[in-house]
Amino acid sequence: MNESITLFNASLPLQEVGQLYSITIRDGVYQKVEEQSGFVKREGLSFRELENDFSQVKDVDAEGRIVLPSFVDMHTHLDKAYSLKEVPNKSGTLFEAIENYHQKAHTFTPEMIKQRVYRQALESLSYGTTHIRTHVNFELDISPQLALDKLAAVIEVKEALRDVLTIQIVPMLSDVASCTKEQYEVIQQAIDLGIDGIGGAPHLRANPEENIDALMRLAVDNGKFLDLHVDENDDPNVCTIEPLIKKTIAYNMQGQVTAGHLCSLAAMNHEKANRLIEGMAEASIHAVTLPGANMYLQGRFDQGVVRRGVTRIKELINGGVTIATASDNVHDPFHPFGRGDLVQIGLLTAYAGHLASETELLHLLRMMTTMPGRIFGLEHEIKEGAMADFVVVDSTDMYDLFASMAPTRYLFRKDRWLNGFKTVRMINDPFLEDKWKSMEAASVKI
Template sequence: MSVKSAFDLVFRNAVTRASPAAVDIGIADGRIAAIAPRLACEAVEIELGGRLALSGFVDTHIHLDKACLLGRCGHDNVSLTEAIRAVAVMKRDFTVDDVYARGAMVIERAIVSGTTRMRTHVEIDPRIGLRGFEAVKALKRDYAWALDLSLCVFPQEGLTNDPGADELLVAALHDGAEAIGGCPYVDTDPNAHITRIFDLAQTFDIDVDLHLDFDLDPSWRHMDEVCRQTEQRNYHGRVTIGHATKLSALPPDRLKAATARLAKAGVSVTVLPATDLYLMGRDATHNAPRGLTPAHRLVADGVLCSVATNNVQNPFTPFGDASLLRMANLYANAAHAGIGDFDTCLDLVTDLPARLMNLKDYGIAVGNPADIIVLDTDSGTNAIAELPDVLMGFKHGRKTFERRRPTLFRPGTRPSPSP
């Protein structure tokens, strides 16, 4: 097939998840204008040689404001409560410039790892005030050339029990926050906490994204109240619960019932493998539980799910590089995903989180923004299995980064001098 048109850029011989046979992708005015074999044009060409092109990874849950704190505390915190306490002490001294600098380091790592869309959760309370929010707003503006950043504000240390937090949340919502979250498990009145978050979400017509049920005790949970509120307020498709580690502790029959409840209410689940694996089950002396909710199995039963980064190098997770491909691979390992599940594991960091964030213009399709990354592999299954390099990325058709493929110097060859 030959399609002749005016393009600014053409990717030659790309493999997409919709088309395993190589196609060309034509870009015009920052958008995908055509997808077909052998496009006829005189545009700039990039030969992909059968490599996989994606619309970029989508990170639905990351904390830019409290990232990269390794040098500020001993990181001997062995529980969620201790991690919250450690950051609560530190964030009193956070400045706008400090949060910006640390957040920028993570964003730049995410960009070169292929992330093109991101929702960051920003702590709002009397200790940090709006300083973190101001910093992340600036990051959103300054990195728009490579990444779409959405701000979800939330009270990490409670709401009904933390005077002043509510007023600060409202101020941030008036100032452009695009979603609201909460942590009912740290509040003295969890149901009132949930109700207030939903009230604010409805008032400002924004989505809800909660940190929820972050332990392994299945005898109680807040999930049912979230589902009830979602249905009562007709918020189907606009509510997400993060962590939800209690689901990992349920026997099959109870997990099946909980999954059906989530699917019926239209509540999504974000699994955060690095933090969940690091913090859950730490009190076990042996045979430690993983604490990882089986997102790919929930997806098969009708629940919209994502896998995301959460924390990077802080007391909650003292490692990380903001690579969602690495996170999907970690998830696949820890969740005992079979080879037949690998494509779903890639979905968990691409198409499914895009749906979770209600992004209407995501994907390699004609008319969508030319947000494209190229992986050094030829299929979605191999992307999870091989952990290939992300070779290059584009935002609205403009190249944002490039990584050279490694070169082997066999005996008898002479390496070129390093630049």
């Protein structure tokens, strides 16, 4: 891109609430991010005209709408997306989901896996997500070749989409502590294919601490980060986060370990939970909450007051732990709903975590953007010199953003506008249509 583009009258709440900015981009980089003295008038398309000609857009009037760093989805399962019809889950429990998917895994061809990954990745992109970390099933116990072929299929999609979407791939390695020499060789082949991190769910194993140690050594030996499913259980006695804290410090892996779910942390007594949160902060272990899947799967055996399984979001925030919120599963036996939309996930997080003050909503926006960006390894802010990745949403304040879920969004990635997500309200009555348009026009005035 030789010419620059400018987005003006933009609201950047992560910089300063109530302040309008002008943003100039050249060669895919933020050249200028400048405060305005107030609303300005100049040549340029309005937000609502943006859809008409993406390729020629140079200057855009955001009309006070919120502009955020593009979304970063830190915990997904792209290879399982849209598999619900093939793999039902009648009880709605985690254990049936695991068992049913395992029984069907041999029937999923690499082509089927690629189609799922493409579908969910592109849907997430349409909602404003440009960075995704996906955990990929690695069914070594079924067939080493099957495990490698499926992983290669996900890697193929990652490479095909790399110009518009950055995907980190984390294979879920099971019972590594008990692997044979031959199985370790297969795991090494998987690493050599081009994965980004080491994953697993050691709390599901009979010997979780030994598996944490084996996974940690695998990560250290191969220069990879570690991203684990941790304590996805209602039982407060399930506590593998404790040995994970110890191993992180012992292996000098501070800042390179991420713990997803942490459901049992919510069921523990406050003294123990606070001690563990302090340990996570000391070890610089990142946390990811998955409110959609956890509220769906957890508490299935409770009666009366049903636990919802979401981790201690506020306590982790207040304890200084870097925490992100993410979409997890979409239309599969682990979570039959969702769509890979981080605004929708943000709304669920706000409900589940009782996040509603201005300060809390600002932190929630960071949990969808800059904080997962930090975990991902990005400099992911709207500031001069950084790569230009941002999403413009059809809302002028944070409360409306989550209340309406901003149905129209436009995404800018590196050096170009990408086709965003748009819904059109249909009203088949001239009088009502006229009133609706008048209301819309009034809503964008500063």
